[in-house]
Amino acid sequence: MAVLCLDLDHFKEVNDILGHAAGDNLLCQASARMTATLRSNDMLARLGGDEFAIVQRNIGSPLESSVLAQRLIETLSAPFDLDGNEVLIGVSIGISTRNPGDDTDGETLLQHSDMALYGAKNNGRGTFRHFEQEMNDALIARKKVEVSLRRAISENELELHYQPQVDLQTNTIKGVEALLRWNHKTDGLISPDQFIPLAEECGLIVSIGDWVIREACRQAKDWPDLTFAVNVSPIQFRQGNLVKTVRDALATENVDPKRLEIEITEGVLLSHTDETISTLKELQELGIKIAMDDFGTGYSSLSYLRRFPFDKIKIDKSFTTDLGTCIAADSIIEAVIKLGASMGMTSNAEGVETIEQANLLRDQGCKEVQGFHFSKPMPSASICELLADWEWDTFQKDNEKYYVLNAAETLKG
Numbered sequence: 001m002a003v004l005c006l007d008l009d010h011f012k013e014v015n016d017i018l019g020h021a022a023g024d025n026l027l028c029q030a031s032a033r034m035t036a037t038l039r040s041n042d043m044l045a046r047l048g049g050d051e052f053a054i055v056q057r058n059i060g061s062p063l064e065s066s067v068l069a070q071r072l073i074e075t076l077s078a079p080f081d082l083d084g085n086e087v088l089i090g091v092s093i094g095i096s097t098r099n100p101g102d103d104t105d106g107e108t109l110l111q112h113s114d115m116a117l118y119g120a121k122n123n124g125r126g127t128f129r130h131f132e133q134e135m136n137d138a139l140i141a142r143k144k145v146e147v148s149l150r151r152a153i154s155e156n157e158l159e160l161h162y163q164p165q166v167d168l169q170t171n172t173i174k175g176v177e178a179l180l181r182w183n184h185k186t187d188g189l190i191s192p193d194q195f196i197p198l199a200e201e202c203g204l205i206v207s208i209g210d211w212v213i214r215e216a217c218r219q220a221k222d223w224p225d226l227t228f229a230v231n232v233s234p235i236q237f238r239q240g241n242l243v244k245t246v247r248d249a250l251a252t253e254n255v256d257p258k259r260l261e262i263e264i265t266e267g268v269l270l271s272h273t274d275e276t277i278s279t280l281k282e283l284q285e286l287g288i289k290i291a292m293d294d295f296g297t298g299y300s301s302l303s304y305l306r307r308f309p310f311d312k313i314k315i316d317k318s319f320t321t322d323l324g325t326c327i328a329a330d331s332i333i334e335a336v337i338k339l340g341a342s343m344g345m346t347s348n349a350e351g352v353e354t355i356e357q358a359n360l361l362r363d364q365g366c367k368e369v370q371g372f373h374f375s376k377p378m379p380s381a382s383i384c385e386l387l388a389d390w391e392w393d394t395f396q397k398d399n400e401k402y403y404v405l406n407a408a409e410t411l412k413g
Contacts (some may be wrong), residue, residue: 002065002097002104004054005113006034006072009090009125011050012080022082026089033075038069053110053179059402062097062130069093069128070210079125092120093128115139146202148184149195153208157183160215161377162228162385165348165370168362173390175227175261177370178216180208200235209236217253217260219380223387229261229291234268243282257287261312265293269304277308284311291348295336305343313340317351317371324360334364341365 015023027050034052043055056065067113076091094117096109104112112131152158162176174247182190199205212217213230217352220228233241250257262283269276282291291312292304305313315336322329333349340347349361359370375386 002056002062002068002095003045003109003113004056004065004069004072004128005094005110006052006054007121008050008052008076008115009092011089014089018082018085018087019336024089025082026080026087029080030076030089034072034254037071037075038121040246042068053113057137059097062095065095066128069095073128073141074335084108087106092125093118094118094120094131095128096131112136120141141164142198145195145198146204149182149202149204151186152182153204153211157185158208158211159183159379160212160219161379162219162383163370163377164332165227165229165368166358166374167368168358168366171273173226173387174227174368176223176265176383177229178231180212181377196233200233205233206236207241209217209233210240213245214249214252217249217255220255220259220354221253222380223383226383226387227259227261227289229263229406231263231293232268234265234270237264237268237276243279243286246283246288247286258289261289261291263291263293266297266304269308273307280308284309299338305339305345309343310345312346312348312368312379315347315349315366320361320371321348321353322355323357330364333366337365344356 008026011023011026013060014026027046031044031046031052034054037135038044038054039056041057043057045053045055047053055066059065073091074092076089080087080089094115096116098104098109107318112135115135116131119135120127123129124398128335159181160178161181162178164173165175165177166172167174175392178278180192180196183193184190196205199208205356209232216228216230220226236242246260246262248356250253250260264280284290289311290308291314292310293314294316295313296336297318304310313336319333319336323333337347346368347366348367348368348370349357350370352358352361352369353373355373357371358369358373
């Protein structure tokens, strides 16, 4: 036998755009299509929301459940008519099987198919996956990391490092970007890309994000002449009370709101756009600057710029890396810089690793840069040392001006 867990893809969008009545209609039509695809001795059940399960009895091999899954994907990919609105969705499917002589119980089969469904979603949706033991091992490992992360919060293992942002016109450090690190007791520093996705999945990101804002405001008092940027997760933006958190942190630490920048990605603006823009405007009214991070990597950046007056555009490092070696990258960066300038927005290029990149960006009119050429992220105390030792020299070569950083010992290596 086999157990299939199914999730309708993009069902939430139908509810949000067309309303719950349309969503109910979609569920009825999808159920009818699935029922028509099954044999008479198979069972279809709705578990809740847009989640379904199928019990496929008396199959000869796992191949039969694969064939059924592919038929379900095909039938649910065809357009639905919801009161004159043509809607396209899809389905993701996880499969677990029980062979003769296997004593796996029903609850475990359902858990295994749910794990396989998670794998199908991670593969881009609209596909199916069979359960593999490695999935269970990965889940156990994930749970261990989650327990460690919860402990890290309570035992103060999280810390902030800061990467300087350099003004290309004055050759001075203008501000810093706060970057979260997990200083694990045994594994050392863990970068955020290894634990932030998990924190978002298990609901810890809001409390972690609030802590980041409070801690950045507290440490910002150590370097009062710099601005400081904090990244905000889309989940924190939607589920937290961001305006109150920011206002309270600034008031508690007596920090000028004009020094704070909130960095968001397009993910923040993908849903609840009107509410999101209202929140962004509230933050701007406090004096806080708003920056769009990773600009150019999404599919609707320009429409967002039209709807909301960002203070800064951050050019993604994927473009900066190819600067000077790829005509397309050069053209895109130049266009973004000019676009930002025409709309009164500051441009910041991330990932600058060579002096040549910095000079090219300056020539194109970029106002601000950050990257390993200037400094790796460092603790707050090291920022103070860096500011004390920051000096620039200039020299001429081939009629071009170059800038050389005489950095402190803290920068070496």
